[in-house]
Amino acid sequence: MNNLTFNKKLLSTLMLALVLTACKSTPMTKPSIEDKSVGQNTTTTTPAAGADDGSTVKEVSLDDANANDAGNPLKDPNNILSKRNIYFDFDSDAVKAEYRPLVEAHAKYLLSHKDARVIVQGNADERGTREYNLALGQRRSVAVKKALNVLGVQDEQIETVSYGEEKSTGCADEACFSKDRRADIVYQGE
Amino acid sequence: MKIFRFLAFFTSFFASTFLFTPVANAALEIEISGGSxxxxxxxxxxxxxxxxxxxxxxxxxxxxxxxxxxxxxxxxxxxxxxxxxxxxxxxxxxxxxxxxxxxxxxxxxxxxxxxxxxxxxxxxxxxxxxxxxxxxxxxxxxxxxxxxxxxxxxxxxGESGIFASHIAYINKSKGRYTLQVADADGANPRTMLSSKEPIISPAWAPDGNRIAYVSFEKKKPIIYVQTLGGQRTTVASFKGNNSAPAWSPDGNKLAIVLTHGANSQLYTINADGSGLKQVTKSSAIDTEPTWSTDGQWIYFTSDRGGRPQIYKVSSQGGDPKRVSFEGAYNVSPRFSPDGKSLAMIRNDGGRFRVALQDLNSGQVQLLSDGGQDESPSFAPNGRVILYATRNGGRGALAAVSADGRVKQRLNESGGDIREPAWGPLIK
CATH class of the missing domain: 3.40.50.10070 (TolB, N-terminal domain)
Structure with a gap:
């Protein structure tokens, strides 16, 4: 299905009711219409060509550039450095003991590769609003950063960001929500 | 309450739409409760x-x-x-x-x-x-x-109109995100931005010609401003997150949220990316700013009290004051165009609903009954609140009148649409 076409249809239909909601609720008792507005009764307007009426909307398309290098320990599935996901309990930003080896491995790598930079991406499940979940995901990325800090990694090698609920998997139950409550370690250039 | 049903209401008017649709002439059924x-x-x-x-x-x-x-x-x-x-x-x-x-x-x-x-x-x-x-x-x-x-x-x-305006929204389709702008009647949708990474939080400048938004195209949230003509400016690309842009009423500044390696905090910045100023300093989450209509205050979400609630702080900085008191979870404040009320999202026993708080009396009315309602956005005349909801696992748009009398939801699903923002009247 053509999505633009669908949207057009959807939104057209939606707007039907949007504007309907501006209804007056009190019954009108007056037998005829009346002029309820104040001020001028005649307007003359000459919009400038290409004025902000949206007639000249332009699209910006983003390139999908993505580096894809293979054959390093960070990508080796047998190396713990390829493990990048740290999962959290509900409403928690505590890094659990089971992830200690993972965090230690990345700390060791960062300490021996001072040029390496990581972005710790925090995530939240989709319950709640997008921006608030972005802030919640940030808490988790900060928690992972602090765990790396304790092991000696300096802040300049770590950036903490959040994807909030944007990478959530479209869950409907708690077992699934738990997969969305995580922080991902991403090396610069990946 | 009356129920009006409109079947295939736009069939003739948007006939061209159906020509491109494989499943042609599926009845568009809208249930509207309330009305004149x-x-x-x-x-x-x-x-x-x-x-x-x-x-x-x-x-x-x-x-x-x-x-x-x-x-x-x-x-x-x-x-x-x-x-x-x-x-x-x-x-x-x-x-x-x-x-x-x-x-x-x-x-x-x-x-x-x-x-x-x-x-x-x-x-x-x-x-x-x-x-x-x-x-x-x-x-x-x-x-x-x-x-x-x-x-x-x-x-x-006697009310100002709302037809000559735009709406913006995000559509997720086939793994791509697009920022769309359509006329307020839904016609004429145009793609402003297309990316395989998420786009969130579109916000119309008061001039109706610029939209601020957050794009993850560089694997982290960065704030951009883009004109309808396609000119794009990076407003905030600091270390950490850059998110939740909200225009000041004069259109010169944005309230934004930055993290700098710690929790989310409020800042203001000029629309060209200059003049960064920190507004809140806490160890809690401070996010989702919205300006009061007079530009004096920034209302925002904070969990400084343990649970997320709405607070306000002088746009120059200072001590925040709590604004929302009913309910254990209130987020996403949006100022009404007349400055008299605040729309927000309340977690009402696990259901996220649009609520409207009268700023004088403090009274709150729950307006929507959805389960995952988000992103409230006022029509330019303040009489309608557009918001995102979930319908059959997908994002859809819905609307409710500010008096709560009229609720509307689209029955047909198919797209995954979120983050609606209703723009100002076009001059």
Whole structure:
């Protein structure tokens, strides 16, 4: 299905009711219409060509550039450095003991590769609003950063960001929500 | 409450839409509860002959119909086709029970422009109520029709219109995210930005010509401002997150949220990316800023009290004061255009609903009944709140009147649409 076409249809239909909601609720008792507005009764307007009426909307398309290098320990599935996901309990930003080896491995790598930079991406499940979940995901990325800090990694090698609920998997139950409550370690250039 | 059902309401008006749709003519069914007890009967006489005239009168009629305040009369049975108030045989139109009628002309000019004139007449008093003239290019026909509909709406209801405006929203489709801008009637959707990484939090500048948004195209949230003409500026790309842009009422500044390696905090920044100033300093989450209409305050979400609630802080910084007290979870504040109330999202026993708080009395009314409602956005006249909801696992848009009387949800699903933002009236 053509999505633009669908949207057009959807939104057209939606707007039907949007504007309907501006209804007056009190019954009108007056037998005829009346002029309820104040001020001028005649307007003359000459919009400038290409004025902000949206007639000249332009699209910006983003390139999908993505580096894809293979054959390093960070990508080796047998190396713990390829493990990048740290999962959290509900409403928690505590890094659990089971992830200690993972965090230690990345700390060791960062300490021996001072040029390496990581972005710790925090995530939240989709319950709640997008921006608030972005802030919640940030808490988790900060928690992972602090765990790396304790092991000696300096802040300049770590950036903490959040994807909030944007990478959530479209869950409907708690077992699934738990997969969305995580922080991902991403090396610069990946 | 009355239930109106409109089946395939737009079939003729948006006929072109269906031509591209494989499953053609699926009935668009909308359930609307509430509405006006009495509708003003109005006749929209085509503005002369030809395609332009038919397009224009069609848009005006559709706008007024959708408002629920008007009954647009079928004019096919009337012999005369006046294009000026002096030509109206009022007896014919009062026989049709019209109380108001609009007539007009569209005259092509030598320079390729169109001169559109309209008059709104009171059929019973046989007088002119308002009129307008527009010198436009043919591409401005649609927006001009919306402006005329707004002029009629305003004259007969006393409320400012909302038809000549845009809405923005995010569509997720086939793994790509697009920022879309459409006319307020949903027509004419255009893609402003396309990316395989998420786009969130679109916000209209007060001039209606710029949208701030957050794009994850560089694997982290960065704030951009883009004009409708496609000019794009990076406003905030600091270490950590850059998110939740909110325009100041004068359109010169944005309230934003930055993290700098720690929790989310509020800042203000000029629209060109200069003049960064920190507004809140806490160890809690401070996010989702919205400006008061006078620009004095920034309202925001914070969990400094343990649970997320709405607070306000001077836009110059200072000590925040708590604003929301009912309920254990209130987020996403949005100031109403008249500055008298605050829309927000409340977690009501696990259901996320749109709520409206009167800022004078502090009273809160829950407006929507959805389970995962988000992103409230006021219509330019403040009478309607557009918001995102979930329908069958997908994002959809819905709306509720600010008095809570009228609720609407689209029954048909298929797209994944979120983050609606209703723009200002187009001048």
């Amino acid at each position: 007890a009495q509708q003003i009967p109005i006749a929209i006489v085509p503005f002369g002959q030809g395609e332009h005239a038919a397009t224009m009168s069609g848009i005006i009629a559709a706008d007024l119909k959708r408002s629920g305040l008007f009954r647009v009369l079928e004019t096919g049975g009337v012999a005369s086709r006046p294009t000026d108030i002096t030509q109206i045989k009022f007896a014919e139109w009062s026989a049709l029970q019209a109380q108001a009628m609009s007539v007009g002309t569209i005259e092509p000019q030598a320079d390729g422009k169109l001169k559109v004139s309209f008059q709104l007449a009171d059929v019973l008093k046989q007088t002119q109520l308002t009129s307008g003239q527009y010198n436009i290019s043919p591409s401005q026909l649609r927006i001009t029709a919306h402006k005329i509909a707004d002029a009629i709406y305003q004259k007969l209801t």
